[in-house]
Amino acid sequence: MKKYYEFIPVSGFKAAGVYCGIKKDKSKKDLSVIYSETKAVSAATFTTNKVKAAPVQINMKNINNDNTQAIVVNSGNANACTGEKGFDDALNMISTLADELNLSPDEVLVASTGIIGVPMPMEKIIPGIKEAASTLSPIGFEDASKGILTTDSSTKTVSVEFTIDDKSVVISGMAKGSGMIHPNMATMLGFILTDASITKKMLQKALSDSVSDSFNMISVDGDTSTNDMVIMLANGKSNNKIINMDNGIYNKFKAALDIVNVELAKMIAKDGEGATKLIEVNLSGGKSKEDAKLCAKSIITSNLVKSAFFGSDANWGRVLCSMGYSGGDFIPEDVELFFESKKGKIQLVKNGVGLSLDEKLAKEILLEDYIKIIVDLKNGEYSAKAWGCDLSYDYVKINASYRS
Amino acid sequence: MKKYYEFIPVSGFKAAGVYCGIKKDKSKKDLSVIYSETKAVSAATFTTNKVKAAPVQINMKNINNDNTQAIVVNSGNANACTGEKGFDDALNMISTLADELNLSPDEVLVASTGIIGVPMPMEKIIPGIKEAASTLSPIGFEDASKGILTTDSSTKTVSVEFTIDDKSVVISGMAKGSGMIHPNMATMLGFILTDASITKKMLQKALSDSVSDSFNMISVDGDTSTNDMVIMLANGKSNNKIINMDNGIYNKFKAALDIVNVELAKMIAKDGEGATKLIEVNLSGGKSKEDAKLCAKSIITSNLVKSAFFGSDANWGRVLCSMGYSGGDFIPEDVELFFESKKGKIQLVKNGVGLSLDEKLAKEILLEDYIKIIVDLKNGEYSAKAWGCDLSYDYVKINASYRS
Numbered sequence: 001m002k003k004y005y006e007f008i009p010v011s012g013f014k015a016a017g018v019y020c021g022i023k024k025d026k027s028k029k030d031l032s033v034i035y036s037e038t039k040a041v042s043a044a045t046f047t048t049n050k051v052k053a054a055p056v057q058i059n060m061k062n063i064n065n066d067n068t069q070a071i072v073v074n075s076g077n078a079n080a081c082t083g084e085k086g087f088d089d090a091l092n093m094i095s096t097l098a099d100e101l102n103l104s105p106d107e108v109l110v111a112s113t114g115i116i117g118v119p120m121p122m123e124k125i126i127p128g129i130k131e132a133a134s135t136l137s138p139i140g141f142e143d144a145s146k147g148i149l150t151t152d153s154s155t156k157t158v159s160v161e162f163t164i165d166d167k168s169v170v171i172s173g174m175a176k177g178s179g180m181i182h183p184n185m186a187t188m189l190g191f192i193l194t195d196a197s198i199t200k201k202m203l204q205k206a207l208s209d210s211v212s213d214s215f216n217m218i219s220v221d222g223d224t225s226t227n228d229m230v231i232m233l234a235n236g237k238s239n240n241k242i243i244n245m246d247n248g249i250y251n252k253f254k255a256a257l258d259i260v261n262v263e264l265a266k267m268i269a270k271d272g273e274g275a276t277k278l279i280e281v282n283l284s285g286g287k288s289k290e291d292a293k294l295c296a297k298s299i300i301t302s303n304l305v306k307s308a309f310f311g312s313d314a315n316w317g318r319v320l321c322s323m324g325y326s327g328g329d330f331i332p333e334d335v336e337l338f339f340e341s342k343k344g345k346i347q348l349v350k351n352g353v354g355l356s357l358d359e360k361l362a363k364e365i366l367l368e369d370y371i372k373i374i375v376d377l378k379n380g381e382y383s384a385k386a387w388g389c390d391l392s393y394d395y396v397k398i399n400a401s402y403r404s
Numbered sequence: 405m406k407k408y409y410e411f412i413p414v415s416g417f418k419a420a421g422v423y424c425g426i427k428k429d430k431s432k433k434d435l436s437v438i439y440s441e442t443k444a445v446s447a448a449t450f451t452t453n454k455v456k457a458a459p460v461q462i463n464m465k466n467i468n469n470d471n472t473q474a475i476v477v478n479s480g481n482a483n484a485c486t487g488e489k490g491f492d493d494a495l496n497m498i499s500t501l502a503d504e505l506n507l508s509p510d511e512v513l514v515a516s517t518g519i520i521g522v523p524m525p526m527e528k529i530i531p532g533i534k535e536a537a538s539t540l541s542p543i544g545f546e547d548a549s550k551g552i553l554t555t556d557s558s559t560k561t562v563s564v565e566f567t568i569d570d571k572s573v574v575i576s577g578m579a580k581g582s583g584m585i586h587p588n589m590a591t592m593l594g595f596i597l598t599d600a601s602i603t604k605k606m607l608q609k610a611l612s613d614s615v616s617d618s619f620n621m622i623s624v625d626g627d628t629s630t631n632d633m634v635i636m637l638a639n640g641k642s643n644n645k646i647i648n649m650d651n652g653i654y655n656k657f658k659a660a661l662d663i664v665n666v667e668l669a670k671m672i673a674k675d676g677e678g679a680t681k682l683i684e685v686n687l688s689g690g691k692s693k694e695d696a697k698l699c700a701k702s703i704i705t706s707n708l709v710k711s712a713f714f715g716s717d718a719n720w721g722r723v724l725c726s727m728g729y730s731g732g733d734f735i736p737e738d739v740e741l742f743f744e745s746k747k748g749k750i751q752l753v754k755n756g757v758g759l760s761l762d763e764k765l766a767k768e769i770l771l772e773d774y775i776k777i778i779v780d781l782k783n784g785e786y787s788a789k790a791w792g793c794d795l796s797y798d799y800v801k802i803n804a805s806y807r808s
Contacts, residue, residue: 049728080721083737116721117753117757225725226728317519320521323454324456325452330454353486393797
């Protein structure tokens with residue numbers, strides 16, 4: 001299984017990314033189109049926020065058709081809290097792209113990200129869709145991965161290449177997400193393409209299970225957005241024997257998908273607004289999977305933990321405290337806690353009690369930009385991983401002035 | 405009913421606050437004692453965090469005795485995650501004070517706040533307790549209210565004076581809390597004294613119900629602490645007819661207690677670490693009390709909302725978004741939203757859709773330091789209030805460097 005930190009072309013898919021004027025900065029891109037030459041099997045996860053943007057509500061219906069061939073995405077405007085006009089605009093985006101590509105509107109999905117509550121500048125978006133549709137190319141994915149970004153500092157793309165029955169299969173993914181990233185669903189935009197042959201049921205199962213352990217285990221600021229979704233399309237071009245049950249081949253496919261989603265999730269966590277560090281929680285010894293996940297997510301979401309890591313302060317009490325209010329079950333008196341980075345590993349807590357600390361080594365470890373918080377609950381065999389970032393001055397600065 | 409922003413002496417109670425060396429800064433106080441000359445009726449609410457500091461665990465037992473006469477509190481060290489030694493230390497604090505005041509240890513409660521996981525400096529604390537016990541005075545409450553503070557910028561004291569059956573009754577309260585303040589219980593230290601005559605059952609009911617609408621409706625950073633508690637003592641000195649049922653007199657007492665607790669809660673929210681603004685959520689039209697509270701609390705907890713207010717940015721989309729993931733039920737298409745300060749009131753959302761905005765007026769309103777977020781869910785008759793603060797550079801600065 002080969003992993004690439006770029007978007008490897010997937011046979012049968014094309015893409016384009018253009019600038020159409022939604023963003024102020026003309027050097028950026030703000031509209032992307034992804035196209036499958038043939039009807040693709042589709043799966044998706046959507047935001048659990050009760051306030052759902054128009055594109056989310058439309059896709060939740062259209063995803064049930066098994067005939068997706070295109071996705072249109074804009075950045076810079078979320079088309080959320082925009083009322084009936086917002087719905088009309090999203091449907092207009094769909095029908096414009098459908099017309100350009102000779103598709104039926106129910107074969108097109110739509111996504112938006114950006115500021116909430118501002119009417120969509122359709123006079124810019126419609127020409128943008130036409131331009132993107134006319135420039136679709138198998139090597140257009142780099143541009144497309146730019147067109148979905150908002151406050152992200154870089155594109156997020158990962159691909160995995162592997163074989164099923166001697167057939168080469170590719171899974172390639174792109175994602176965006178910087179602020180407003182919190183474990184509770186597909187908390188960002190993600191588009192995953194594969195040439196594998198798989199049934200809709202098994203594709204949805206693979207995506208849902210994988211998202212639950214990747215995108216749903218990251219947190220930048222605890223806010224769940226109105227717009228976020230992960231869409232996956234599988235066009236079957238690799239001609240492998242169709243994956244239609246939970247067997248060894250499915251497991252291989254799922255393992256490859258997990259790599260793509262976990263790597264994308266880590267990129268999002270690391271690129272959290274204002275982040276200076278990627279923090280990974282590596283929790284074991286949970287009584288149940290749910291307890292392990294609750295504890296791991298709570299650590300990564302705590303503002304006090306995040307602030308301490310920004311300051312490279314070995315304030316382990318906050319880690320225990322955040323598990324304590326997580327709702328996850330554990331025995332405080334059993335907990336072991338370590339911090340680890342490439343500078344070394346240090347134990348801070350044994351049997352729930354703080355150990356005397358080598359402050360110099362702790363500081364050295366915490367000054368690194370990729371830090372693992374290792375927790376052993378010593379209470380069972382379940383584990384969970386979660387990813388997040390520190391809370392910095394720049395997070396506040398970005399969010400005090402930028403309406404996203 | 406008269407309200408005072410100071411701690412009015414309550415007949416039969418004495419207090420003292422001293423510096424014993426737990427904090428580095430000698431100009432501060434770090435140990436307080438509160439004493440009732442006679443046995444008092446007691447009530448309390450404790451942290452819901454699974455990781456409970458030793459003093460919390462001990463008080464949870466001792467509060468069941470109906471004979472409390474003294475409380476010893478230290479600041480600067482939380483005595484949390486300190487293992488068996490921590491328990492011994494807390495019991496030692498109790499027995500030292502009991503000896504000084506000729507009480508039985510089960511007549512004494514104990515509280516600690518400060519850094520987690522560091523052994524208590526008992527060689528400083530024991531002399532401190534003795535000094536405080538020997539300087540108890542009816543006018544010692546100002547010093548006592550200083551001895552319970554950590555990163556607080558000022559003392560927090562409120563008193564209410566009223567009559568029951570022509571008897572004058574006083575309820576006086578002091579609180580501390582700056583970071584780690586989140587709605588989920590008594591998320592701070594609070595000590596409320598009254599000379600009213602009331603049964604233990606009705607005192608506990610009044611305190612629990614009042615805390616639920618005051619201290620549990622504030623949020624500074626979403627973190628629930630290991631140590632926090634509110635303790636209330638009633639010594640009956642006012643000689644009113646005993647409050648022993650849910651009647652008009654109880655309601656009058658409860659209304660007075662609500663004033664004390666809400667004002668203290670607002671002081672805590674306003675003094676949140678790094679806060680520049682007090683934000684009040686005033687939510688009406690909820691389908692149920694629970695839905696109203698969930699929505700109000702979620703708004704005040706959102707980092708994105710907090711950051712926007714720090715920047716005086718009328719980013720109302722984040723308010724709707726935070727209600728959307730609150731778990732509270734409402735119909736997004738019905739929501740009305742206003743911002744208000746002494747500079748005026750502006751409507752931002754009608755029927756769930758953003759209105760065109762007078763940006764100049766919005767900015768003027770939001771530049772004030774006390775802002776109301778007024779939400780009407782138009783879905784029922786239940787309402788809720790919540791209080792919080794903005795998220796500033798200084799929050800991050802304080803928490804990146806100070807271990808509390």
